[in-house]
Amino acid sequence: MVKAIQKKLSESKTARWSVLALVSFTMMCAYFISDIMSPLKTLLEKEIADGGLGWTSMDFGVFNFSYGWFTVFLFMLIIGGIILDKWGTKFTGVLATGLMLGGVAIKYFVIEYTVQNPDFAAQTLPWLGNIHSSLLYISLGYATFCLGSEIAGITVTRIIARWFAGRELALALGLQVATARLGTAAAFVLCPMLPEWFNFQISAPVMVGLAIMCIGLITYLVFCVMDARLDKEESESNVEQEEPFRVRDIIDIIKVPAFWYIAILCLVFYSAVFPFLKNATDFMFNKYPIDFAYASWIPAMLPFGTILLTPIFGRIYDKVGRGASLMLIGSVLLAFVHVVFAMPQITSVAVAIAMMIVLGIAFSLVPSAMWPAVTKIVEPKKLGSAYALIFWLQNVGLMGVPLLINWVLNEYCIIGTQTLDGAIINKYDYTTPMVIFAALSFTAIIFAILLKREDKRKGYGIEEKK
Numbered sequence: 001m002v003k004a005i006q007k008k009l010s011e012s013k014t015a016r017w018s019v020l021a022l023v024s025f026t027m028m029c030a031y032f033i034s035d036i037m038s039p040l041k042t043l044l045e046k047e048i049a050d051g052g053l054g055w056t057s058m059d060f061g062v063f064n065f066s067y068g069w070f071t072v073f074l075f076m077l078i079i080g081g082i083i084l085d086k087w088g089t090k091f092t093g094v095l096a097t098g099l100m101l102g103g104v105a106i107k108y109f110v111i112e113y114t115v116q117n118p119d120f121a122a123q124t125l126p127w128l129g130n131i132h133s134s135l136l137y138i139s140l141g142y143a144t145f146c147l148g149s150e151i152a153g154i155t156v157t158r159i160i161a162r163w164f165a166g167r168e169l170a171l172a173l174g175l176q177v178a179t180a181r182l183g184t185a186a187a188f189v190l191c192p193m194l195p196e197w198f199n200f201q202i203s204a205p206v207m208v209g210l211a212i213m214c215i216g217l218i219t220y221l222v223f224c225v226m227d228a229r230l231d232k233e234e235s236e237s238n239v240e241q242e243e244p245f246r247v248r249d250i251i252d253i254i255k256v257p258a259f260w261y262i263a264i265l266c267l268v269f270y271s272a273v274f275p276f277l278k279n280a281t282d283f284m285f286n287k288y289p290i291d292f293a294y295a296s297w298i299p300a301m302l303p304f305g306t307i308l309l310t311p312i313f314g315r316i317y318d319k320v321g322r323g324a325s326l327m328l329i330g331s332v333l334l335a336f337v338h339v340v341f342a343m344p345q346i347t348s349v350a351v352a353i354a355m356m357i358v359l360g361i362a363f364s365l366v367p368s369a370m371w372p373a374v375t376k377i378v379e380p381k382k383l384g385s386a387y388a389l390i391f392w393l394q395n396v397g398l399m400g401v402p403l404l405i406n407w408v409l410n411e412y413c414i415i416g417t418q419t420l421d422g423a424i425i426n427k428y429d430y431t432t433p434m435v436i437f438a439a440l441s442f443t444a445i446i447f448a449i450l451l452k453r454e455d456k457r458k459g460y461g462i463e464e465k466k
Contacts, residue, residue, distance in 0.1 A: 009230045016163045022223040023156045024179035029216030030149045031183030033209040039281040039296035050423040051200040061406025066139035068399030070147040080151035081388020090224045096152035097217045103145025110137040111203040154387040170372040174314025181303035188300035261451040263390045271397030272440035301356045309364035323369035323462040324452035330365030335441035342434035373462045405433045
């Protein structure tokens with residue numbers, strides 16, 4: 001009997017790489033917006049009359065703490081994973097990009113209103129620890145954006161796992177991460193300059209982010225058209241469909257020790273990277289002899305480095321495996337970087353640049369192996385929920401660690417004042433925060449070792465190619 005074989009859309013190189021480009025661009029927009037405020041911490045501490053918002057380090061910590069208000073406290077990210085497994089990538093992705101667009105719009109309009117109405121900026125809420133009203137509403141906008149961003153993250157990972165199944169999966173995931181990091185790099189390079197370009201308006205970077213997110217939504221809608229066509233082709237060719245997702249499948253996921261080793265490794269590793277980046281510009285300005293105008297350029301080297309290295313390491317994982325080993329090497333490098341940064345006697349800008357290069361290598365090694373490794377221990381129909389659980393745990397760190405770091409800065413690390421553009425701001429000693437980041441890095445090493453041992457015992461194939 002002769003079978004008619006129809007080539008699926010996902011089997012077309014042009015189609016699947018186009019899909020990767022579309023969804024990666026959306027995530028690049030998300031990463032740009034997520035890091036808009038990171039290089040602005042020093043400027044935000046200036047008074048409104050001087051072009052800032054009059055924030056303290058603690059205010060900056062509260063703002064970053066809002067990252068997980070919805071994703072962690074309300075378990076909305078886990079719910080998002082269930083929605084993804086039940087209703088698919090098109091519905092979930094449009095929902096996520098809509099939340100991102102709405103969140104950044106709220107943040108922009110509140111900042112703009114605060115600048116135009118200083119009396120509003122002075123209002124506090126006694127029933128909420130005397131938090132400033134404007135800070136609360138800006139944080140609510142950021143929390144809404146972060147909910148959409150995290151759901152988009154697991155959705156895009158699921159999309160790539162489907163379109164590149166059995167092909168260049170680790171390379172594709174690496175390229176997606178690299179493209180997203182380009183958004184982070186752009187934020188660090190452009191955002192400190194945007195207020196000056198727009199008549200010293202502190203809201204200018206967020207306004208640009210709002211415009212970029214509109215484009216990101218459009219590119220995702222284009223992907224939806226392509227994905228709908230793939231659905232139709234699979235339906236017409238009677239491709240076997242996966243069993244429907246069941247809530248009790250989550251129990252099966254959390255029973256696997258290797259899953260927890262990856263999840264906790266993700267938690268501590270990313271908690272030692274992203275919260276550091278939130279304060280990296282301020283750290284460089286306070287520790288090293290460098291002008292504020294160039295302080296953000298050093299941390300910008302990190303995402304630029306990962307743009308090249310993450311796909312390379314992803315391709316290495318596709319070809320030779322050694323996923324757990326790559327994660328272990330990356331964790332060791334991360335610990336080395338933070339130990340050097342914690343040494344108060346090392347104030348050379350050249351050393352800072354070298355450490356950011358090493359950090360870029362570490363930050364390329366771990367994600368390039370971590371996300372493909374999950375597909376080796378979790379069934380495809382459970383991937384959405386598995387990634388959601390990992391991202392939820394990661395969000396605990398991304399929410400709590402910035403608050404801890406900025407609380408430590410505010411309470412124990414102010415060593416005087418300094419002048420920036422004629423305004424008086426605090427000067428900080430970052431030794432203690434760097435020690436905290438180093439401790440998180442050493443914890444990542446422990447769980448990388450545990451994962452490597454568990455893979456050897458159970459034979460998941462994390463150390464094997466494809």
